[in-house]
Amino acid sequence: MITQVPQPVLEVHDLTVSYDQQPVLWNVDLSLPAGQLIGILGPNGAGKSTLIKSIMGLIPPTSGYIKIFNKPLQEVRTRISYVPQRESVDWNFPASVLDVVVMGTYGKLGLFRRPGKKEIQIAEDALEQVGMTAFTKRQISELSGGQQQRVFIARALAQQADLYLMDEPFAGVDMATETAIFQLEWVIMLNLHLVASGPKDQVMTEELFRKTYGGKLNLHTQVTDLIRKQDFNPLKS
Amino acid sequence: MTFDSNAFLIIFTGALIAISCGFLGVFLLLRKMSMTGDAISHAVLPGIVIGFFVSGSQRSLEVILGAGLLGILSTLMIDALRKKAKVQLDASIGITFTLLFAIGIILINLFAYKVDLDQECVLYGEIAYLPIDLWITPNGLNLGPRITWLAGINFFLILGFTYFLFKELSITSFDEQFSSAIGIPSKGINLALMSMVSYTTVSSFESVGAILVVALLVVPPSTAYLWTKSLIPLLRLTAALGILIAILGYYLAYWIDSSIAGMMVAVAGAFFFGSALIKGNWPLGLRGTSKSNPAFDS
Numbered sequence: 001m002i003t004q005v006p007q008p009v010l011e012v013h014d015l016t017v018s019y020d021q022q023p024v025l026w027n028v029d030l031s032l033p034a035g036q037l038i039g040i041l042g043p044n045g046a047g048k049s050t051l052i053k054s055i056m057g058l059i060p061p062t063s064g065y066i067k068i069f070n071k072p073l074q075e076v077r078t079r080i081s082y083v084p085q086r087e088s089v090d091w092n093f094p095a096s097v098l099d100v101v102v103m104g105t106y107g108k109l110g111l112f113r114r115p116g117k118k119e120i121q122i123a124e125d126a127l128e129q130v131g132m133t134a135f136t137k138r139q140i141s142e143l144s145g146g147q148q149q150r151v152f153i154a155r156a157l158a159q160q161a162d163l164y165l166m167d168e169p170f171a172g173v174d175m176a177t178e179t180a181i182f183q184l185e186w187v188i189m190l191n192l193h194l195v196a197s198g199p200k201d202q203v204m205t206e207e208l209f210r211k212t213y214g215g216k217l218n219l220h221t222q223v224t225d226l227i228r229k230q231d232f233n234p235l236k237s
Numbered sequence: 238m239t240f241d242s243n244a245f246l247i248i249f250t251g252a253l254i255a256i257s258c259g260f261l262g263v264f265l266l267l268r269k270m271s272m273t274g275d276a277i278s279h280a281v282l283p284g285i286v287i288g289f290f291v292s293g294s295q296r297s298l299e300v301i302l303g304a305g306l307l308g309i310l311s312t313l314m315i316d317a318l319r320k321k322a323k324v325q326l327d328a329s330i331g332i333t334f335t336l337l338f339a340i341g342i343i344l345i346n347l348f349a350y351k352v353d354l355d356q357e358c359v360l361y362g363e364i365a366y367l368p369i370d371l372w373i374t375p376n377g378l379n380l381g382p383r384i385t386w387l388a389g390i391n392f393f394l395i396l397g398f399t400y401f402l403f404k405e406l407s408i409t410s411f412d413e414q415f416s417s418a419i420g421i422p423s424k425g426i427n428l429a430l431m432s433m434v435s436y437t438t439v440s441s442f443e444s445v446g447a448i449l450v451v452a453l454l455v456v457p458p459s460t461a462y463l464w465t466k467s468l469i470p471l472l473r474l475t476a477a478l479g480i481l482i483a484i485l486g487y488y489l490a491y492w493i494d495s496s497i498a499g500m501m502v503a504v505a506g507a508f509f510f511g512s513a514l515i516k517g518n519w520p521l522g523l524r525g526t527s528k529s530n531p532a533f534d535s
Contacts, residue, residue, distance in 0.1 A: 057417070057418070077419060078419070080418075082418040084414050090269075093410070093411045094462065094465055094467050094468050094471050106421060114403070115404065
């Protein structure tokens, strides 16, 4: 069991998630404090995306529950922002960069209401934060992979949320975008994809992580309890 | 027959139906569900038969309701087969609509001696007869062609649907997971779209026939998709193509004395192939402005 933090932003209790009755995540317990940047590290297929998706309510849990800002997800949806993996959508969709970023404001707008000047301003500010102002009118199919990623991050910024959940957000982004991500308040949960060359239990050690991430790394204790099925899946903060 | 009131009525009604189907078709296309329209158009047959059997009339509310329910049932079945039984989307569409269509045919054969209904009148309408099918009120007032009224009502219904739910329809078509994550009722929007497709297909059947409805759902949006880069121009061009298809289809059919619905589908197809030829990525020689083909270099 991970140590309980006082007034956690995100609490996951005894979460089990299965695909086709095949558990992917087992008895995950975690509770995250406010104002931190938190990464989930783990090898391919460890269930990092699954964890983020089940926190967002996109995959129903088999057991356990999740509380965000001490409330069930449904009550705080507009305070949470989500960046899915870039490959999850068709980038040939007929939309401009601005069209996609404005979508970030739809959650707060509610049914039937259309985005107006205020929403467009929010979207333009978000685009500025990720250095994509010059691409506002560009069609999304004409962007590079890194630019598409920045559009997704801008869309998340346009949600003006308190908690950001990002699934592999650093794929191909530039320094400015990275900085924009690091400057966000509250918690950001990142899925950091790791590639191990060699046996997992030898390569993915605490010692090697510390070497890679330097002084910034602060591994949460009892990491193996987090996702028990895997040898390994620590959190960094 | 040159430009008389009958010609105008047929073209006007055809254009209304083409725009209605085109608007819904755009969102089906963007969801990669274009063939769902085809599936629905066949899968509603049992609903039409049951509605017909209950009411004894082809034009009753029961028929529309029966067909609408079957349309929704078919989309739910396609979705369930795909997600729960892990069948590919195209296969689950094929399984669903052939099964439901077959049940419809069996029902027709069981009850056909009692009612005047056959597959023909359900699947193939004829828009040419529209001017003589009048809506006459009980006190004898002639309100004009019944089908034009129906097409007009449907047109405003679909216009309102796309206008008020534009934001929801576009975000759920682009990124369903994200829309669910931010609290947009993706499943509800999808169900609403499928219900509109079912209703439009059924109410357009007897006037223009299933083949034309399916063609109008798929072909104009696909053609406009080749030319446009964002959603609103895509909808506008789809509507413009719908009007052109109705006009050209009518006059070409008149010219060679053929089926109007058939000619409208042929015109729609010609527009698509013309566009694909210009905008597509063909090998050198097939189009003027082609990028050089690496195979012919060196």
